Amino acid sequence: xxxxxxxxxxxxxxxxxxxxxxxxxxxxxxxxxxxxxxxxxxxxxxxxxxxxxxxxxxxxxxxxxxxxxxxxxxxxxxxxxxxxxxxxxxxxxxxxxxxxxxxxxxxxxxxxxxxxxxxxxxxxxxxxxxxxxxxxxxxxxxxxxxxxxxxxxxxxxxxxxxxxxxxxxxxxxxxxxxxxxxxxxxxxxxxxxxxxxxxxxxx
Numbered sequence: 001x002x003x004x005x006x007x008x009x010x011x012x013x014x015x016x017x018x019x020x021x022x023x024x025x026x027x028x029x030x031x032x033x034x035x036x037x038x039x040x041x042x043x044x045x046x047x048x049x050x051x052x053x054x055x056x057x058x059x060x061x062x063x064x065x066x067x068x069x070x071x072x073x074x075x076x077x078x079x080x081x082x083x084x085x086x087x088x089x090x091x092x093x094x095x096x097x098x099x100x101x102x103x104x105x106x107x108x109x110x111x112x113x114x115x116x117x118x119x120x121x122x123x124x125x126x127x128x129x130x131x132x133x134x135x136x137x138x139x140x141x142x143x144x145x146x147x148x149x150x151x152x153x154x155x156x157x158x159x160x161x162x163x164x165x166x167x168x169x170x171x172x173x174x175x176x177x178x179x180x181x182x183x184x185x186x187x188x189x190x191x192x193x194x195x196x197x198x199x200x201x202x203x
Contacts, residue, residue: 001202003134004200023070023110028104030203045203046064048140075110082111085112090135138150167190
């Protein structure tokens with residue numbers, strides 16, 4: 001999926017608006033990507049936490065349906081008429097994703113371009129904070145590890161150091177929750193906040 005890294009709008013001010021990040025999500029035809037790239041072997045989703053994670057919430061899998069009209073409405077409501085961004089291109093097999101994404105974004109008035117980055121420099125480039133949006137394999141392991149990997153201000157895959165007081169509180173609650181239903185609810189609350197606020201655009 002896509003990491004919308006510039007959530008604070010440092011590089012692209014429009015991305016600080018949650019409506020713009022949500023529009024990015026609504027512009028993506030996840031089922032088309034699944035069929036076109038993975039030949040249907042997989043499951044479309046709007047969340048980054050995997051099914052084995054305590055944070056997984058089945059109701060979030062289809063939170064963002066493919067709805068280009070909704071994407072256009074959100075962009076218009078945010079006053080955005082010319083959104084464009086550049087991202088590094090991963091090598092095959094992922095390279096096939098980019099032209100499909102570019103077309104889907106173009107359909108809602110967003111311009112996405114890619115640049116070639118040497119493979120041995122890719123991780124450093126992705127974590128450099130230079131790119132507002134980038135594609136990454138959003139691997140999910142264990143709930144707390146995922147949060148530390150993606151969503152805390154110092155997380156390695158939060159390269160622009162984005163943070164939010166409401167999310168910080170939810171993360172602290174999850175960290176200190178007792179094992180059981182309270183823990184599940186606390187981790188799912190983190191997941192729901194991240195999905196609703198469109199910090200990522202998972203496929």
